[in-house]
Amino acid sequence: MGENPGFMTVSLAGLAATAVLAFATWLASLARRDASLIDRVWSLCILAAAGTYFFLLPPQASARALCMLLIAAAWAVRLSAFISWRNWGHGEDRRYRQIRERNQPNFGLKSLYLVFGLQAVLAWIVSAPFLAGMSAGAAMNALDAIGIALAVFGIAFESIGDAQMARFKANVANKGQVMDRGLWRYTRHPNYFGEACVWWGLWLMAMAGAGWGGAWAAVSPVLMTVLLLKVSGVSLLEKDIGERRPAYRDYIARTNAFLPGLSRGEPR
Template sequence: MSSTFVSVAAQGLLIAVVLGVLTWLCSLPTRDASLADRVWSAFIAIPAGLYVWRFGTDTRTLVMVSLIVVWALRLGLYVTLRNWGHGEDRRYQAIRARNQPGFALKSLWLVFLLQAVLGWIVGWPVLAAIGPDRTDWSAWDAIGAAIAAMGLLMEAVADAQLTRFRRARGTADRVLDTGLWRWSRHPNYFGECCLWWGLGLMALSAGGLGAAWSLASPVLMTVLLLRVSGVSLLEQDIGDRRPAYRDYIARTSAFIPWPPKRGRSP
């Protein structure tokens, strides 16, 4: 790797860290560490924009950055509108309770700087695709772009279905099991993973095995969504809060969309 490439990568990390510190400062008077969720997509998109600005665009990086910008704007707006006026998310309330006293300061590295670094890593496919030895657009790029676009669309549709369900009356004790949610308990997370695996494939198309390090992005995102902040965390106690969810778990795939098991229909 050239010194210029390393320097630009470091600048991307610095931008993410600065954004994390600024968001942390905003969280202090409101006592709302879940502000990190609202800027999560910016931790990824802004450094990606820097990379293509410094090295220029070709068909591949233009497609990649366009997908990331659309994803970032949609997700950032969706999370902001969903959480507006509701105070700190209960997941962050639990983190706050576990890290008292002094969580206000601890949240700087436990929440904001951690997410800044993770977001920077997730953006590595674009960094790999701008390398000096990148190849021309190929069929693998088309396949990767199609997977990423499909994932972006699935995530958006799943979130829209969930929003409509939550706004309907009489759904407090019910479970969303129609639309994409009939086939997967977390179709939005599956769509998110498809996005990053598709972009990872495009990075490999650009740099071959020399760009394999960028697959840390989809691997990290998959682990986060399955084992850390996604499926595992959300389903820890949902069966106690919503008994109908237990039957939903028994008949519905946790992640990969799959026909529901027969004989388990509500």
């Protein structure tokens, strides 16, 4: 066997994996005039990076590396399948249509770096816990168990929230109403809360393996939490929703945006 590749080489290989998948999706988006295709494969870009680390890094902590890869696969495949199903037949998402309109002419070429290149880099940064955890040599310990439990809880929480919303929208009797049942009764965005739990859990696993040497991988859950709360998540979705749907203003007033909790005014 040859010499194991260095840490930086493996890291750049992960970036290459996300870039190749993003580039292929860009080509498909040109044919379909749909830049929102990146939403369907973004989680798979992260899985591609995690898989690259798993196969290139020396198997110093194979049990942890395998657990992290399985969590990545469960999260990525579920999210990609759900978004593909949800968006099937609806054309380009409204957010991407607005980006397209703002960046004419030649949006197709510009989208390579404005959308797909950016998402590839973000996916690579978010994959940091896999790089830190899979390169660590410490045996699995109690912190791994906590991290696994938090990540699995997050996948389950967002999956249940997505399923509840899908059932709600499928019922024509609910048209024009606000979903405030199930997990949505306790948080306006159970899918985002669950997502954050996944990445904080994976970071705990990285810390379990690498100790404080893996603290740098917190860039992943911090970035994801900021994106979910301030950029592409809560802030973007609710920017003008109160104007478009007045009933949602009441929902905002009584329901936490992110962390689950009892509705304000609800008996405790």
